Amino acid sequence: xxxxLTAFLSRRGNRLLRLGEPMVWLNAGAVSLSMIAVLGLxxxxxxxxxxxxxxRPVALYEMGPNSRVLAxxxxxxxxxxxxxxxxxxxxxxxxxxxxxxxLKRGNRDVYGTDFVWLxxxxxxxxxxxxxxxxxxxxxxxxxxxxxxxxxxxGEVVADTASTPEATWQRFNLELERSRRxxxxxxxxxxxxxxxxxxxxxxxxxxxxxPQFRAEYAALESDYQRALRKLETLYAEDAxxxxxxxxxxxxxxxxxxxxxxxxxxxxxxxLLEKLDYYRERVWEFxxxxxxxxxxEGGVYPAIFGTVLMVLLMSIVVTPFGVLAAVFLNEVAGxxxxxxxxxxxxxxxxxxxxxxxxxxxxGFFVYGIGGxxxxxxxADSLPSPTYGTPGIMWxxxxxxxxxxxxxxxxxxxxxxxxxxxxxxxxxxxxATRAETLWRVVLPMASPAMMTGVILAVARAAxxxxxxxxxxxxxxxxxxxxxxxxxxxxxxxxxxxxxFHIYDLGFQSPNIEAARPLVYATALLLVIIIALLNxxxxxxxxxxxxxxxxxDAG
Amino acid sequence: xxxxGINIDALQRRPWDTIQDADxxxxxxxxxxxxxxxxxxxxxNLRIPRxxxxxxxxxxxxxxxxxxxxxxxxxxxxxxxxxxxxVLLEEQNIYSPEVDVSQLRRRVGMVFQKPNPFPMSVYxxxxxxxxxxxxNKRRRLDEIVEKSLRSAALWDEIKDxxxxxxxxxxxxxxxxxxxxxxIAVEPEMVLLDEPASSxxxxxxxxxxELIYExxxxxxxxxxxxxxxxxxxxxxxxxxMNLGRLVEYDSTDxxxxxxxxxxxxxxxxxxxx
Numbered sequence: 093x094x095x096x097l098t099a100f101l102s103r104r105g106n107r108l109l110r111l112g113e114p115m116v117w118l119n120a121g122a123v124s125l126s127m128i129a130v131l132g133l134x135x136x137x138x139x140x141x142x143x144x145x146x147x148r149p150v151a152l153y154e155m156g157p158n159s160r161v162l163a164x165x166x167x168x169x170x171x172x173x174x175x176x177x178x179x180x181x182x183x184x185x186x187x188x189x190x191x192x193x194x195l196k197r198g199n200r201d202v203y204g205t206d207f208v209w210l211x212x213x214x215x216x217x218x219x220x221x222x223x224x225x226x227x228x229x230x231x232x233x234x235x236x237x238x239x240x241x242x243x244x245x246g247e248v249v250a251d252t253a254s255t256p257e258a259t260w261q262r263f264n265l266e267l268e269r270s271r272r273x274x275x276x277x278x279x280x281x282x283x284x285x286x287x288x289x290x291x292x293x294x295x296x297x298x299x300x301x302p303q304f305r306a307e308y309a310a311l312e313s314d315y316q317r318a319l320r321k322l323e324t325l326y327a328e329d330a331x332x333x334x335x336x337x338x339x340x341x342x343x344x345x346x347x348x349x350x351x352x353x354x355x356x357x358x359x360x361x362l363l364e365k366l367d368y369y370r371e372r373v374w375e376f377x378x379x380x381x382x383x384x385x386x387e388g389g390v391y392p393a394i395f396g397t398v399l400m401v402l403l404m405s406i407v408v409t410p411f412g413v414l415a416a417v418f419l420n421e422v423a424g425x426x427x428x429x430x431x432x433x434x435x436x437x438x439x440x441x442x443x444x445x446x447x448x449x450x451x452x453g454f455f456v457y458g459i460g461g462x463x464x465x466x467x468x469a470d471s472l473p474s475p476t477y478g479t480p481g482i483m484w485x486x487x488x489x490x491x492x493x494x495x496x497x498x499x500x501x502x503x504x505x506x507x508x509x510x511x512x513x514x515x516x517x518x519x520x521a522t523r524a525e526t527l528w529r530v531v532l533p534m535a536s537p538a539m540m541t542g543v544i545l546a547v548a549r550a551a552x553x554x555x556x557x558x559x560x561x562x563x564x565x566x567x568x569x570x571x572x573x574x575x576x577x578x579x580x581x582x583x584x585x586x587x588x589f590h591i592y593d594l595g596f597q598s599p600n601i602e603a604a605r606p607l608v609y610a611t612a613l614l615l616v617i618i619i620a621l622l623n624x625x626x627x628x629x630x631x632x633x634x635x636x637x638x639x640x641d642a643g
Numbered sequence: 644x645x646x647x648g649i650n651i652d653a654l655q656r657r658p659w660d661t662i663q664d665a666d667x668x669x670x671x672x673x674x675x676x677x678x679x680x681x682x683x684x685x686x687x688n689l690r691i692p693r694x695x696x697x698x699x700x701x702x703x704x705x706x707x708x709x710x711x712x713x714x715x716x717x718x719x720x721x722x723x724x725x726x727x728x729x730v731l732l733e734e735q736n737i738y739s740p741e742v743d744v745s746q747l748r749r750r751v752g753m754v755f756q757k758p759n760p761f762p763m764s765v766y767x768x769x770x771x772x773x774x775x776x777x778x779n780k781r782r783r784l785d786e787i788v789e790k791s792l793r794s795a796a797l798w799d800e801i802k803d804x805x806x807x808x809x810x811x812x813x814x815x816x817x818x819x820x821x822x823x824x825x826i827a828v829e830p831e832m833v834l835l836d837e838p839a840s841s842x843x844x845x846x847x848x849x850x851x852e853l854i855y856e857x858x859x860x861x862x863x864x865x866x867x868x869x870x871x872x873x874x875x876x877x878x879x880x881x882x883m884n885l886g887r888l889v890e891y892d893s894t895d896x897x898x899x900x901x902x903x904x905x906x907x908x909x910x911x912x913x914x915x
Contacts, residue, residue, distance in 0.1 A: 424722075511759040515821065518715060519772035519828060520749035529771070530761050636808070637762040 137613040144606035145372040147357040147365050150224040150236055152339060153195070153210060154217040161208065162224060162236045162339035163195035166602070168212075176211075184213060194602070198226075198234035199338060206233050207602045220358045223256075225336065228352040230382060233603065237336035240343065242266055245331050263354070266332050270348045273329045277322065284318045376610060385564065385594055386603045390611055394618065395569055396482070396562075396584035401551050401622060403486035403580075404493065408546055411490070412497025413532075413539055419498070420505040421527060433502075440495035448556025451488030456480055456560060476581055482570050483580035485561035489553060493546035500545060504538020505531065534637045540630035544623055551619045554588035562589040564597070587615040668693040668832060668862040669714060674728035676709055678721060683709045685886045687728070691832075691879075696854060696863045698877035698894065700870055702909070706886040707866045711834050714864065715751040716744050732832075749776070752825035753834040757841050758817035760809035760824075765792075765801055768809045768820055772828035787827055795823035796853055815846025822853060826861070833857065835865040839872065851876050870910055874898050882906045 148164045170189040191212035227235040241251035250259040332348040379389030423429045460478040468476040516526040563583040570582045598604035669691040676684040699707035769788045792798040797819045839847040881891040890906045901907045
C-alpha cells in the first residue's frame, strides 16, 4: 500500500469534516475557555476584594526581648536567598529560598509606614494575645496595641492593670458617646452651616433690596449660634482620650474622637466576625472615602457612576433613535446615506480619549464658556459651567455611545416586516403615524439593546472622563437637598477612576491594594445590575411586540 | 373551440362594456405601470362593478397584484415606480395631485397575502384605523369593534380575548381580524391580495364565506392563484397574463366559455 501523505491527510480531513465531531469539540472548547476566563476574573476580584473586610487575627511576633511587632499578616512569599544576601541581610547557613512575611503593623503616626517585611527565620515566637486591640482611626490608619486606660480631662477613669474588663467596657461606652457627638457635629456642619452659607451667597444677589440688612443680620446670628454649638461639641469631644501600649512597650495617649471602630479580633466569635464583616461592607458601600481614598467607602463614586450613566442614557437614546429613524426611514437609500452610515459605524472605533479631548474642547471650553459668559457673568472669572463637570462627562459619553445606539436601532427598524407597515398605511395612516404607532414600538426592543450596549460601554469608560469631569475626591454629591437639587456643573467621582486612583496614584499602595479589587468587583457588579435592569425591560418589550418571531 | 355556443355579442363588444355605467365603482383607463423601467402593466382597461366580487387570476408575475395595488396607491411606496393612465374611483382620478392618499386608503381598504396584525391587543388592532382618524370615545369604539368583529365572523370566537395580543391568534383568525380591521373604517371597497394563500383549507373556507357575506355591503376585488376559489366567490373574473388584461367577463362565462385561447389554456391547466 503506497499512499502519498497529502492524499492520506486529505482523506483523513474529509472524514473528520464529514463527521463534524471535531468542530463541535472546538466550539465547546472555545466557549469553555471564555467561561473560565470570565469566572477566573470574577473569582480573583471576589477573593481579594471580599477578603479585605474580614477581621484577620492580630499576631505578636517576637524576634528578641526588645524587638516585637504586633501586626496582621498580609502575605508570605518565598525570596531567593542570593537576592537577600546581596541586599545585605545576615542569613543563616543553608540552601533554598527564605520565607518573607508582609505585615500590616499600622501606627503610621509612630513608625512612618503601615507595612513592614519580616523574615520568617528571625521570628522566635509568635502568639495571638487575646487583648490585642485594633483601632480604625479617622487619620493615620489603623492602630495595633493593647488598651491601657481610659481618660477624661487627662485623668485616668479606668485602667487595665486593676480592672481589665471594666476598662474595655468603659472604652466602648465612651466610644459610643463620642460617636453620637460626632454625628451631631457632622449634622451641624453639613446641614446647618452649609445651608446658612448657601443662603448668604444667594442673599448677595439682592444686596440692594430693603430686607437685605434684616435678613443678613438674622442669618449672621444663626451662623454664630451654630458656631457656638459646634465649639461646645468639639470641646466635649476633646475631653475624652484613651491610652494604649504598643508592641515595643511605648505608651501613647490619643483622642477618642478620632476612633472610627475598635475591636479585639483575637477574641471575636464567628458571629461577631460576621457582624463586623457586614458592618465594614456596608461602610464600604455607604460611606465617603477617608485617608486619600485608602480607607472608608466608595459611596460617592457609586453615586457618580450611576448618575452619569443615567444622564448619558437619557441623552443618547432620543438622539440615537432619531438618527436611526432618519437613516432608515426618511432618507433615500442612496450613496450619501451609505456614506453617512459608514461614518457612524466608524465613529464607534475612535479611541475614547479622542472623545475626551473633543468633550473638553467643545463642551467644556466651547459651550461651557459660552454659557458662563451669557448666564453666569457675575461670577467670572471663576467658571461655573466652563469647567469639567458631570453634565459634560455625560454628554461626552453620549457622543461616544451614539453609534452603538444608532446601529442597534437601525437593525431593529430594518427587521420590521414590510407587511406590517403596509397594513398600517392601508388603513389610511400616514408614514409618520405608522412610524409612531407601529414601527417604533416594534423596534423598541432593538433600541433597548442599543442602550444596554451603550450603558455597558459607558460605565466602564475612564479615559475620557479624566478630562471632562471626574475627580479623585468630590467635596459633595451632584444631587442634594439644596435648590436646584441636581447640580450638573459639579465634578463627580467615578468607580473606574477610583480604581485607577487607588491602584496607581495612592501614597499607600499596600493599604489600597485590597480596595482596588473590592472596587473593581463593585464596578463589575454595578454594570451587571444596570445591564440586568435593561435586559429585563427589553424582554418585557419583546413579549409585547413579538411580531418579529411570529412573522 | 367548437362553433356552437359562441356568444357573438361577447366577441364584438369590449369586455368592460358589459357593466352599466351606473354600477361602476372603479374604472381603469389605459393604465400602464413600470418598475425601474421594466413594464409590469400594459394599457389596462377595466371596470369594477359596485357591490360585487371581482377576481383577478393569472400566472405568477402576470401583474394582478400590481394592478390591485394601483387601486389604493400602494405602489407609491415602491422606489422607481412609474404609472400612466387613469384610475377613477367614483369618477375621480385617484392619481390626480389634489387627492389625499390617506383619505383614499380609508375608502379603499386592503388585506394582504400574509396576515399582518399589529403587535397589539385584538381590540386595538380593530380600533387602529379609527384612532388614526382621531376617534377616542370609548363607547363608540366598543360598538364599532364589536360590529366589525361580528361582520368578520370572529366575535364569537374571541370576544373573551379582546385584550390579548393579536399575535396569539391562529393564522385564519388573524386574517379575519385583519379583515375586521379593514372594514372598521367603513371603506367603500376592499382589496384582497391572495387572502387565503397562507391558510389551511378550513380557514380558507371561512374566508370565502366571509367574502360572500361582505359583498352585499362592499365592492370587493380579490387576487387569487386558486381558480376554484375565483369560481366559487366571484361574480366577475379578469384573466391577466404578462401585464395585459387578456379577458374580463362574468365568472360563469369566463370559466365555461372563454373567448380567448390563452384563457382556456390557463383554466384547463394546459398553461405551464
